[in-house]
Amino acid sequence: MAAKLALARMTHTVERTFDKVRRGPARDDPIIDCYGGYTTATQIIIRGRVLAKARAISAEGPQSIWRNFTDFLNLFYTDELRDVVITTTDGQARTVTDEEGFFFLTLDATAPNIPQIVEIQAEGAAETHHVPILSSHDASFGVISDIDDTLLRTGAFSLLRNLWTSSTGNVHTREIFPDAIKLLQQFAEHDACFFYVSSSPWNLYDYLQAIFLRTGVPRGPFFLRDLGISDTQFITGTHGDHKTDAIEKVLLANPYLAFTLVGDTGQHDPHIYADIVVRHAGRINQVILRRPSDADLPDEVTKDIARIRDAGTPVHLDFDYRKLLDDVAVE
Structure with missing residues (x-):
């Protein structure tokens, strides 16, 4: 240290x-x-x-x-x-x-x-x-969503693939998963408000905004990451720390709303979401997770999903969100 x-x-x-x-x-x-x-x-x-x-x-x-x-x-x-x-x-x-x-x-x-x-x-x-x-004041519920490999095809579970995809694509060619657009638009039709959480740096804000606007992703504030150097920390906190802190800020800002958490199993979303569900009993209506590949889920991911379900919060898990549209809650 x-x-x-x-x-x-x-x-x-x-x-x-x-x-x-x-x-x-x-x-x-x-x-x-x-x-x-x-x-x-x-x-x-x-x-x-x-x-x-x-x-x-x-x-x-x-x-x-x-x-x-x-x-x-x-x-x-x-x-x-x-x-x-x-x-x-x-x-x-x-x-x-x-x-x-x-x-x-x-x-x-x-x-x-x-x-x-x-x-x-x-x-x-x-x-x-x-x-x-x-404003989130007129919303009936909130949606907090990850971005990379949840909404935006990135390959974040592979560092090399992530770097290649991010640096060689542009706002006109980067792909938002069609099933993610369908899922979020279904939520928007039921008066949801949206918050987007990512470990991407703030330098990519306009880049991501342009992609979302082009593809019809519902508007919502972003919570990205400062990669700067301070006199107390080299770069910034960990991926998990940043996402957890961002979700906590959203929950604190909207004490009257329950939330849906949307993410994927490729990084640390299940662990972060499990901790949030346990810490904020009654605030999370459901957790929706994309499986980015057909590889077996790691034991720690399986345990985190079990923790969420044991807390009484439904977990919807699939390779394609469209298969979940009839099952997810829209309130």
């Missing part, structure tokens, strides 16, 4: 020094890379990041693997701006970006007085940013 802490502090110092040299005074017109807003029982929460220059998602359709690869790398080459003041244009709320450029802005708001749009601005920026607010 001491060695990891020392490595984190050393790497953090090097990164900060490099950033000072590389960035210089590039703060004339900061760009807000906004991740949208969502509601809690009493607040609106807006998240985002401030950058020195905008990043673009390719508007072209099929293109070469090399072009896809370089476009993907460019999503990670960012100049983040720290200590930038972010305010709502009406002056109701204010915050400051952290050392990685991230900000977290909260506004007091309760139903039915939830605006559809909130305008925010970065200090020194020429333009205001219009943030769509995704």
